[in-house]
Amino acid sequence: MGCLGALLFLLGSLGALAQRCEMPEVDSKIVEMLGQRLLPWMDQLSLEQLNPSIYVGLRLSSLQAETKEALYLHSLKLHYQQSLLGSASSGGDNDDSQAKPSMGQLALYLLALKANCEFVGGHKGDRLVSQLKRFLEDEKRAIGHDHKGHPHTSYYQYGLAILALCVHQKRVHESVVGKLLHAVEHDRPVHQGHLSVDTAAMAGLAFTCLKRSNLNPDQRERIILAIGTVQEKILRSQTPEGHFGSVYSTPLALQLLMTSSMPGVELRSVCYKARTALLTSLQNEAFQNALMISQLLPALNHKSYVDLISPDCLAPRAILEPAFETPSDTQAPEVIRVMLMVSSVLPPYHNSIPVPAGSSLEDVLKKAQELGGFTYGTQASLSGPYLTSVMGKEVGEREFWQLLQVPDTPLLQGIADYRPKDGETIELRLVSW
Numbered sequence: 001m002g003c004l005g006a007l008l009f010l011l012g013s014l015g016a017l018a019q020r021c022e023m024p025e026v027d028s029k030i031v032e033m034l035g036q037r038l039l040p041w042m043d044q045l046s047l048e049q050l051n052p053s054i055y056v057g058l059r060l061s062s063l064q065a066e067t068k069e070a071l072y073l074h075s076l077k078l079h080y081q082q083s084l085l086g087s088a089s090s091g092g093d094n095d096d097s098q099a100k101p102s103m104g105q106l107a108l109y110l111l112a113l114k115a116n117c118e119f120v121g122g123h124k125g126d127r128l129v130s131q132l133k134r135f136l137e138d139e140k141r142a143i144g145h146d147h148k149g150h151p152h153t154s155y156y157q158y159g160l161a162i163l164a165l166c167v168h169q170k171r172v173h174e175s176v177v178g179k180l181l182h183a184v185e186h187d188r189p190v191h192q193g194h195l196s197v198d199t200a201a202m203a204g205l206a207f208t209c210l211k212r213s214n215l216n217p218d219q220r221e222r223i224i225l226a227i228g229t230v231q232e233k234i235l236r237s238q239t240p241e242g243h244f245g246s247v248y249s250t251p252l253a254l255q256l257l258m259t260s261s262m263p264g265v266e267l268r269s270v271c272y273k274a275r276t277a278l279l280t281s282l283q284n285e286a287f288q289n290a291l292m293i294s295q296l297l298p299a300l301n302h303k304s305y306v307d308l309i310s311p312d313c314l315a316p317r318a319i320l321e322p323a324f325e326t327p328s329d330t331q332a333p334e335v336i337r338v339m340l341m342v343s344s345v346l347p348p349y350h351n352s353i354p355v356p357a358g359s360s361l362e363d364v365l366k367k368a369q370e371l372g373g374f375t376y377g378t379q380a381s382l383s384g385p386y387l388t389s390v391m392g393k394e395v396g397e398r399e400f401w402q403l404l405q406v407p408d409t410p411l412l413q414g415i416a417d418y419r420p421k422d423g424e425t426i427e428l429r430l431v432s433w
């Protein structure tokens with residue numbers, strides 16, 4: 001073999017080794033149906049209901065919602081800027097009725113701006129960037145010099161914030177990036193790594209952005225290694241069906257895998273398998289939640305949040321038409337019984353709750369409250385209503401009310417989306433995380 005032949009052979013085998021995560025197109029009807037489920041959410045324009053993730057997901061998808069989309073971004077700007085920057089006339093501290101967006105929500109808002117090809121800038125933009133940097137500094141302090149502490153929010157939001165600043169080409173201090181690197185480096189799989197697949201994927205997306213933008217050149221080697229660590233973690237988490245972790249962490253995991261090639265890994269078949277698993281889940285109507293759909297649509301369009309470094313705002317996207325309403329069954333649904341159990345309180349609560357078939361777990365909780373002897377409270381979040389108190393017991397620091405199917409299977413969905421079956425027993429359990 002001549003010199004050129006050898007070179008071609010080498011390049012050929014390198015190409016075969018370094019495969020990309022490319023997924024064959026998913027039927028456009030399926031994608032359209034997912035997009036249509038976002039439309040009703042886009043009519044809700046109060047701060048509590050606004051969800052910047054929906055806007056980002058749509059912009060990175062193959063779909064567009066025309067004027068609705070523009071109006072949605074307008075409302076996001078109005079409400080987020082007002083609540084974050086506050087106006088002197090709002091009376092300062094006597095206007096606490098609406099909670100300020102969290103670090104992660106501010107980060108998603110900045111991603112939404114970039115998804116519309118807008119750089120944050122000007123006086124207001126700079127203040128938002130400073131706020132996000134301050135949030136990160138506070139979190140860095142909470143984690144501490146010895147890395148023994150925890151962020152007040154989560155490493156997921158920590159990664160999201162670094163990613164958002166990065167796509168706007170805003171540099172964050174090495175010590176801030178260092179905390180996320182440390183978390184990934186010390187997430188030992190042998191000890192059942194504590195970072196979830198979603199959190200690892202989000203960290204990986206942030207690192208990939210830093211690598212591509214070369215914003216922290218002195219940490220480049222560590223960043224590249226950490227991307228590899230995250231990729232491995234995600235690959236190891238693939239279930240026999242093909243999901244990474246669970247069905248709902250697969251969208252972000254795919255976003256990450258799509259940003260990279262991995263020498264020596266059959267990425268093509270790994271991603272093909274994930275796609276098959278996703279298609280089955282889509283047929284089973286697993287994707288009803290708007291936040292989940294917003295994380296899935298980019299992956300189905302071969303895009304990731306890292307593409308927000310230089311988004312293609314002129315890419316043609318199909319116009320989304322509202323779905324036809326299918327007339328609902330007029331027959332009264334049968335009544336089912338769901339057992340509701342709370343053992344984290346004294347005396348423990350245990351009751352059989354009658355609800356119409358097809359009710360959500362939230363309907364069950366409402367009915368139980370109506371029947372007496374049970375109370376609960378929720379907080380709005382981008383994923384829907386988050387259960388924060390049960391029988392008057394509010395969650396403490398790093399605690400949450402876990403939803404389980406007895407004896408011990410955590411639910412994969414929240415109270416608004418999960419629909420228990422007749423005779424099922426659901427436990428609400430106060431746990432630390």
Ligand code: B12
Pocket residue numbers: 102103104105108152153154156157196198199246247248249250252289292295381382383384385386387388399400401402403404410411412413414415417433
């Ligand atoms: C961190 C996290 C948690 C933390 C939240 C505490 C904290 N201080 O951060 C803990 C461990 C407590 C948690 C709990 C649960 N989680 Co969680 N969580 C996440 C994660 C990794 C990031 C959320 C986030 O910060 N988003 C960014 C910020 C900007 O958005 P936000 O709306 O302001 O964030 C808040 C809400 O997301 C809320 N929250 C967290 N999880 C869930 C789940 C649901 C259903 C709801 C309504 C709210 C909610 O806590 C966040 C902080 O306040 C996501 C991953 C993802 N892909 O989104 C999963 C995720 C949202 N969680 C999920 C689930 C299933 C749950 C639980 C229902 C699990 C269970 N069986 O009990 C519980 C919630 C139960 C309840 N009380 O209502 C699923 C939801 C899937 C779906 N179909 O919608 C996700 C997508 C993980 C996954 N891949 O399966 N979670």
